[in-house]
Amino acid sequence: MKKQHKEKDTRLVNILLIIFRGLYFLTVLSLAFIALFAFLAILVGKHPIDSMSFNFPVFFSMIENSGEAIWNDQTITPFKINQTLGIISLSNIPSFLLIVYSLLTMLAVVFGLQAIRLSIQILESVKFKKFFLSENAVRLKWIALLNIGAFLSTRLNYIFTSNYLANKIELTGIYFENLTLNMIFANTDIVIFNLFLLIIAQVFKVGAEMKNEQDLTI
Amino acid sequence: MPIIVNLDVMLAKRKMSLTELSEKVGITMSNLSILKKGKAKAIRFSTLDLICEALNCQPGDLLEFEDLPDSED
Numbered sequence: 001m002k003k004q005h006k007e008k009d010t011r012l013v014n015i016l017l018i019i020f021r022g023l024y025f026l027t028v029l030s031l032a033f034i035a036l037f038a039f040l041a042i043l044v045g046k047h048p049i050d051s052m053s054f055n056f057p058v059f060f061s062m063i064e065n066s067g068e069a070i071w072n073d074q075t076i077t078p079f080k081i082n083q084t085l086g087i088i089s090l091s092n093i094p095s096f097l098l099i100v101y102s103l104l105t106m107l108a109v110v111f112g113l114q115a116i117r118l119s120i121q122i123l124e125s126v127k128f129k130k131f132f133l134s135e136n137a138v139r140l141k142w143i144a145l146l147n148i149g150a151f152l153s154t155r156l157n158y159i160f161t162s163n164y165l166a167n168k169i170e171l172t173g174i175y176f177e178n179l180t181l182n183m184i185f186a187n188t189d190i191v192i193f194n195l196f197l198l199i200i201a202q203v204f205k206v207g208a209e210m211k212n213e214q215d216l217t218i
Numbered sequence: 219m220p221i222i223v224n225l226d227v228m229l230a231k232r233k234m235s236l237t238e239l240s241e242k243v244g245i246t247m248s249n250l251s252i253l254k255k256g257k258a259k260a261i262r263f264s265t266l267d268l269i270c271e272a273l274n275c276q277p278g279d280l281l282e283f284e285d286l287p288d289s290e291d
Contacts (some may be wrong), residue, residue, distance in 0.1 A: 216259040218249045 010127070017123050025115045031109045038102035041095040053091040056101070058169070060084055060176045084178075085158070088169070101161055108153035115146040134212070137205035144197035151190050154173040222282045225254045228273045243268040 063077035118139040126132050163178045170176075226249060229239060236254065246290045253260050266277055273280075 213259045216257060217253060218245065218253045218258045218261045218265050 010104040013123055013127050017120065017127070020116055020120050020123065022111065024120065027109060027113050027116060031106060031113065034102050034106050038099055038106070041102070042099045044095075053089045054093060054098070054101070055087045055089050056097075056161045056164055056165060057089050057158045058176055059179045060085055060086060060174050063173055063175050066143055066173065077113055085162075085179075088165075097161070097164060100164075101157060103145040103159035104153055108150045108157070111146045111150035111153065115143045115150070118143050118146075128174050131209050132204075132211050133137065134205055137201050141198060144201060147194045147197075150186075151194075153190035162202065220284050220286050221254055222284055223256055223258070224282055225250070225269070228275055228279055230271055232273050232275075234273070239269070239272055241273040245269075 017079050046216075060081075062081045065080045067081075069077045069079050071077070088173045122136050125133060125136055159179050162176075166176045166178050169172055227235065236247060236250055239245075243265075245286050246267070253261065266280070269280065270277055
C-alpha cells in the first residue's frame, strides 16, 4: 500500500514536471516572438507587419445612459457603462507604442519564466526525495517575488497603454480615459496570494533549518 | 563551535576503527563521521552512552570545551 502511494506521488510529480517544462518552452517561444517584433520595430522604425493587429487594454466609460435595468416591480432605470477595462485590436501601430508595450510585456514574461524555472527545480528536488532544503525556501520566496513583479509589470503596461491611447482613439458614445488608481489596485488576489507564499517560504526556511539541526543531531 | 569531539583520539587509544565502532553501537558510519569531524549540532545522551560503553571511556574523554575569544558566556 505504501509502495502504491509512493508510486502515485512520483507519477504526480512527473506529470507536474511535464506540464511545467511545457509551460517553460511555450513561454520561451512567446518571449522570442515578442523580442523579435520589438527588435524589428526598432530597426525598421515602424511596425514590421502593417496588417498584423495587436490587442491593447483601454479604459473607458460611456458618455450617455445607454441601457435599461428592469426590476421585479417593472420599474425601469437607465444605466451607463462606467470605468471599464476593455481590449481593442489595433494595426499599423506606431513603433514607440509597440516597443514600450513589448518591453513591459517581456519583463512580465521573463519574471514568469524565472518563476517557472524555480518551480521545476523544486519539483526535481521532490523527485529526488530532497525537498526540505533551505534552497527550496529561497526558491519559494523568489517565486512569490517574481509573481508580484510580473503582476506589477502587467499593471504598468495597462497604465501606459490605456493612458497613451486615451486621447488618440475615438468611438462615438464612448469616452476613453486614463486608468484610475482604484482600477490599478483592483483584482490584487495574485499579490495577496504571493504575499501568503512569502510567509510560507519563511516558515519553510525555519523548518529546513530545524531539519538540518535534527539531521546533525547524532 | 567551542565543544570539541575527541572521537578520533579515543578510537586511536582503543585501537578501534570507525567501522568497528559503528557496528558495535549501531550508529551509521555517516553519523559517526559527522561526529568525528565536529560537524554535529547535538548528541543524544543515549548515543553518548553507547559510544562510552563501546570505547570504555567517560563522556569527558570524548567531549572537550575550548574557550574561544569570541564565544558568549
